Amino acid sequence: MTAPRLKVFSGNSNRPLAEEICQHIGMPLGEATVTSFPDGESFVKINENVRGHDVYIIQPTCTPTNQSLMELLIMIDAAKRASAHRITAVMPFYGYARQDRKDQPRVPITAKLVANLLVAAGANRILTMDLHSQQIQGFFDIPVDHLFASPVFFKYLEQFKGDNMVVVSPDVGGMKMAAAYAGILGAQLGMVWKKRTNATTVETVNVVGDVAGKDVLLVDDITETAGTLANAAKIMRDSGALSVRAAVSHALLSPIAYERLALGHIDELITTNSVPVDTRGLPIKVLSIASLMADAIVRINNNESVTSLFKIKGF
Structure with a gap:
């Protein structure tokens, strides 16, 4: 037919x-x-x-x-x-x-x-x-x-994969996604335990896993205010991480998100063009789907x- x-x-x-x-x-x-x-x-x-x-x-x-x-x-x-x-x-x-x-x-x-x-x-x-x-x-x-979006992300992340990489979920709900990334990239796995105080503010509580001296990759499906990512990245830095990148499928960035990204805790935000993304001169890598x-x-x-x-x- x-x-x-x-x-x-x-x-x-x-x-x-x-x-x-x-x-x-x-x-x-x-x-x-x-x-x-x-x-x-x-x-x-x-x-x-x-x-x-x-x-x-x-x-x-x-x-x-x-x-x-x-x-x-x-x-x-x-x-x-x-x-x-x-x-x-x-x-x-x-x-x-x-x-x-x-x-x-x-x-x-x-x-x-x-x-x-x-x-x-x-x-x-x-x-x-x-x-x-x-x-x-x-x-x-x-x-x-x-x-x-993972096939698109993996093609880009291949340059960073190795024994020194740790894939970290910024919350409990993202552990399945983080485990999949860790398995494909041959990386270790970690998690951030978080507590959300309101719709725009997240208080990070603890980190599970060893990130000292490691290259950290945070993975999530969506970010809007970047509160979860920024707090997770800060605690990674405080725990001794060498670098912190974030891979997020949908970056619906609000003004407060750009402010948080400008703080420099995240070396690179990797996202897709599923929605229009204005990089505003920040280290944001937009991959095409x-x-x-x-x-x-x-x-x-x-x-x-x-x-x-x-x-x-x-x-």
């Missing part, structure tokens, strides 16, 4: 990534008008025929989060009403993923609400990367292809497995 013709569109949240993905696929980015009325309402018009096509809409729901999400939902609805054969929401970063459970009385599970909205709008499939919680896949009753996403889109369009994209070459 011949695969439906492929078309890729983008909202406004990360158009440069969408254009780079299309370059890897070898096709132009689809033409669509995505703008706002004076009162803030989003308006979308798809300027190409998509009837019977396999449509991919690239839109990480990053800052401005609510506008990015609405643009994505409206684009899905527009493609659905234009008789697209299948609509895949490509979300390199899935916003609201941290609100994935009821950890206090009378709070919502917004990650589930977003899943419901995407399906209600007309999405037939989700392609995303490094969800904050893997269980979010279970919020959907449609297929979810969940990619990992465009090739990874392009391969996944082509494989999904051809009804092929995406499992091989998880394999790490050269390790």
Whole structure:
């Protein structure tokens, strides 16, 4: 059976990534008008025929989060009403993923609400990367292809791997990810025990593992204020670490994050272009996930497995 013709569109949240993905696929980015009325309402018009096509809409729901999400939902609805054969929401970063459970009385599970909205709008499939919680896949009753940024990170980190490296999780929740990195890189494993005092402040309590005289790699899926990373890096320095790098899939850097990174506790922040990143002259290395996403889109369009994209070459 011949695969439906492929078309890729983008909202406004990360158009440069969408254009780079299309370059890897070898096709132009689809033409669509995505703008706002004076009162803030989003308006979308798809300027190409998509009837019977396999449509991919690239839109990480990053800052401005609510506008990015609405643009994505409206684009899905527009493609659905234009008789697209299948609509895949490509979300390199899935916003609201941290609100994935009821950890206090009378709070919502917004990650589930977003899943419901995407399906209600007309999405037939989700392609995303490094969800904050893997269980979010279970919020959907449609297929979810969940990619990992680790192959992109490992290719860059190969130059640093060795017996002197220690991979450290900045909190208990990231131990599984840290263990995977340590196993691939042939490094030792450590952990920071932390206590969060509020949404923007983290008080680091203790470090588990020997980091004296070691090159430390902190790994996490997301950073916004860099509080966790900055505190973990400081305690690594105080414990005698030679260098401290951080590998973070999604860098949603706020003004306070840049202030903390400027303190110099972290030698290099390594992240991806899943969301737009302004380095501001700081030691921030942005790795591209465009090739990874392009391969996944082509494989999904051809009804092929995406499992091989998880394999790490050269390790």
